[in-house]
Amino acid sequence: MPTTISQKHRDFVADGDLAGTGEVLGKKLEERGFDKAYVVLGQFLVLKKDEDFFWEWLKDTCGANAKQSQDGLGCL
Amino acid sequence: TLRGSEEMDHMSPRLRAFLSEPIGEKDVCWVDGISHELAINLVTKGINKAYILLGQFLLMHKNEAEFQRWLICCCGATECEAQQSSNCLKEWCACFL
Numbered sequence: 001m002p003t004t005i006s007q008k009h010r011d012f013v014a015d016g017d018l019a020g021t022g023e024v025l026g027k028k029l030e031e032r033g034f035d036k037a038y039v040v041l042g043q044f045l046v047l048k049k050d051e052d053f054f055w056e057w058l059k060d061t062c063g064a065n066a067k068q069s070q071d072g073l074g075c076l
Numbered sequence: 077t078l079r080g081s082e083e084m085d086h087m088s089p090r091l092r093a094f095l096s097e098p099i100g101e102k103d104v105c106w107v108d109g110i111s112h113e114l115a116i117n118l119v120t121k122g123i124n125k126a127y128i129l130l131g132q133f134l135l136m137h138k139n140e141a142e143f144q145r146w147l148i149c150c151c152g153a154t155e156c157e158a159q160q161s162s163n164c165l166k167e168w169c170a171c172f173l
Contacts, residue, residue: 013173038134038138038169038173041131042132042136044131045131046131046132048128
């Protein structure tokens with residue numbers, strides 16, 4: 001599979017524990033049922049990979065700020 | 077992890093085709109189990125791409141029963157269509173996630 005994503009990134013999306021990142025954001029996502037990175041990926045896909053919609057969703061869901069949303073997007 | 081050729085032999089041609097490359101921008105009708113009629117229903121609901129259906133599957137924590145229930149109740153899928161498509165997405169996750 002052609003990819004420029006590192007194995008670490010892929011491992012994270014496959015089974016990454018968001019709370020394990022130690023981020024406040026990860027904890028909030030987990031509280032709302034987004035306990036794995038692939039669930040957040042699912043949300044991104046359902047939003048048709050629209051970054052603006054995803055950012056809005058992240059803000060509404062857990063009060064993420066702009067920097068956190070960007071980081072989340074970058075990872076996905 | 078890629079599927080061994082022996083495992084791939086037991087898959088339907090459609091499933092094999094779906095798993096043979098990344099999901100990209102494939103239309104939803106590419107997902108194994110999605111009939112022409114079901115595809116129309118899904119597209120009407122805005123689910124025109126395979127990756128959107130995958131997203132729904134991931135949102136449901138890859139729970140096949142839950143996904144099948146949703147596909148049947150909300151999208152008019154038959155039991156057979158629901159089972160085939162959830163299996164297809166499960167296999168995709170095993171290959172690519």
